[in-house]
Amino acid sequence: MLTTAYDEVAYPTHAFAQTHPDRLASHATLFGLPYAEAATCRVLDIGAGDGSNLIPMAATHPRAHFVGFDLSQEAVKRGVAMIDALGLENVSLVVGDIMTADFGVGSFDYIISHGVYSWVPEPVREGLLRSIQRHLAPNGVAFVSYNAMPGGRIRQALRDRLLFAVRDVNGAAARAEAARRQLLVLIDGFAQDDPFQVLLLIEARRLYERGASVLAHDELGETFFPVHFHEFDGHAKQHGLQFLTGAEAARCGEGFAPPYALSDPNFDVLAHVQELDFRDLRFFRQDLVIHDSVAVSRIPQANRLLAMHVSSGATRNDSGAFQVGASQIEVTDAVLASALETIVRARPTTIPVSSVVSDHEHAAALLRMYWVGAVDLHAEPSTFPKVSGDRPAASPFARLQAARGQTLLTTLNHGMVEVKDTFSLNFIAGLDGSRTRAEIARDLAPKLGGSLEAVAVQIDKQLDILAGMPLLVG
Ligand SMILES: C[S@@+](CC[C@H](N)C(=O)[O-])C[C@H]1O[C@@H](n2cnc3c(N)ncnc32)[C@H](O)[C@@H]1O
Incomplete structure (x- = not known):
């Protein structure tokens, strides 16, 4: 039996929000391209590892269809165990080789290959792009990450x-x-x-x-092959594919002409992307590619946002300003400030962009806010609730992770959240929707101490926090 280094040392795959069909669809939308809805799409993960990126997508999109394959038998075995434990029928993870795996022409709307291109030998890199070209639907979007030059x-x-x-x-x-x-x-x-x-x-x-x-x-694997963006782009072109844009929110602007070049029909956007990589000593890239035959306009049109949905991870800090991570966001425009207020209040769920801005100028401002990470754009509305119901239920995938003592849990918007203490992990693992809030309080009261009323209040608070992550499906 063929074993690989990935059988000997398990690779810690996890959820990557930038590979999610919703992200790929959002970026396609911003370019005015048609896309397949995440709810019913078909996704292929090439070099999927143990499927920890793919399986939670399948768990949250029961009508969509997910296939992942990997050379590592051990990784696939772990993934299949997770799929079985969750009882999922819309995802399959199989042992397969990039060089030979064949699922039919154009059979996937979205293809993900994270952490593979720069870490496989040259014939397999060829095989990877060939596989993407073969399997990608005519309007499909593929995600490929790689180590970049000059970093x-x-x-x-x-x-x-x-x-x-x-x-x-x-x-x-x-x-x-x-x-x-x-x-x-x-x-x-x-x-x-x-x-x-x-x-x-x-x-x-x-x-x-x-x-x-x-x-x-x-870093220690046999192959380590960083490439310049222009080399990757050239390689993609040889395989009938083209660069669309960066997959990260902050990199979505890369595929568009910069503001000063909008009226220059000869401006070379892709050369500009390369120049920026040289300037920034870029060392990792996460690119979206599509079929070369698709016509792409690289002039941004903010009006496209009006058909989209928006959410934000921002909070209000003590001085009342909007805060995302370590950054404070200053919004002086009244319409935009009110829009952000409404978006933040809806957190973590999405709201239609058209419900908070209606003109080109403010849509353009919202697009810039996406590029700096203040808001997140979505092709489709979120499907998880903002608050939990009377019988709270956590995401089945996160429950499985928590029950296994994993401290990094996958959220329902395909992010990662760290939950370190055992009490919270057990609490999440136990939220299977079978007990009412009152029953949960009664079960936990002996452990927590204090009156039943006080425990109930504590549990309500915990549930609000979990819903905000978002980890609750009901
Ligand atoms: C760095 S890991 C990335 C795993 C996962 N995509 C992630 O980002 O966490 C690279 C994966 O590619 C797989 N791989 C390498 N060569 C392959 C091949 N020829 N066919 C299929 N999978 C391959 C490895 O087994 C490994 O799981």
Whole structure:
């Protein structure tokens, strides 16, 4: 039986929001392209690992159809166990090789290949793009991530150093542990006053934090092949595919001409993308590709937002300003401020864009807010509730994760949330929709202490927090 390094050291696959059909459909919409609705679409994940990205999509879209394949038998076995535990019939995960797997021409609306292109040998890279070209529906959108240049050179410098340090160590797991120990030595030794060494120091810290199981494959794997954007784009073209835009919200603007070039018909948008990568020392790219035969206009049209839906992870901070992560958002325009207020109040559910803005100017402003991460745009409305009902139920996938003691849980909008304490994990795992709030309070009162009323209040608060993540389906 063929085993791979991924059988020896399990790769920690998880949900990537930027690969979700809703994201791919949203970016297609912003380019005025037709798209398949996430609710009923067909998705292929190439090199799906254990399916931890694909399976939660299948769990939240019961009428859509999901297929994933991977060379690693161990990874597929773990994924199949999850699918069985959840009783899902709309997703299959199989052992398969990129070079030979065949599901029929144009059989998928969305194709995901995360973390594969730069980590497989040249014939498999060819096979990957060939597979995407073959399987992608005429109006389909594919996601491909890869290590990019010129930042890849920084990573290459560290990889070379780590490979040298572990040259006499055998086995993927032992090599990764030895490389991590070496990283600590390196981190201690870099000169803080030398800008080049500081660059390596930052990267070394990042690698250390990602853990041994990622390091074993991403940095110490046999193949490590960063490419310039223009090389990837050229490669895609050889396979009848073309770059649409970046998959991340903040990178969606990449595929459009910048404001100063809108009236220049000769402006080369893709050369501009490459220039920006050179400028930013870009080291990782997540690109959306479509069939080369599809006509793409690279002039943004904000009116397209009016058919979309919007949500926001922003909150109000103590001074009343909107806050997303560490950034505070200043909104001076009254219409936009009121729109953001309404969007934030609806959190975590989506609302129609047309319910908060109606003209081109404000739609354009909302688009810019998407590009800076203040709001999220969606092709379709969210399907999870804003508040839980009387018989609260958590997402089955998150319940499974919580029951297994995993602390990173997949949210219903395909993000990740960290829940560290055992009490909360058990609480989530137990939310199967069979008990009323009063029954849950009665069951937990002996553990929590205090009056039944006080416990009930505590549980209501917890449920509000979980609904906001969002983790509750009912
Ligand atoms: C870095 S992992 C990424 C897994 C997952 N997509 C993720 O992003 O977490 C690369 C995956 O590609 C798979 N792979 C490598 N070569 C392959 C091939 N020829 N056919 C199918 N899968 C392959 C590996 O087994 C591994 O699971």
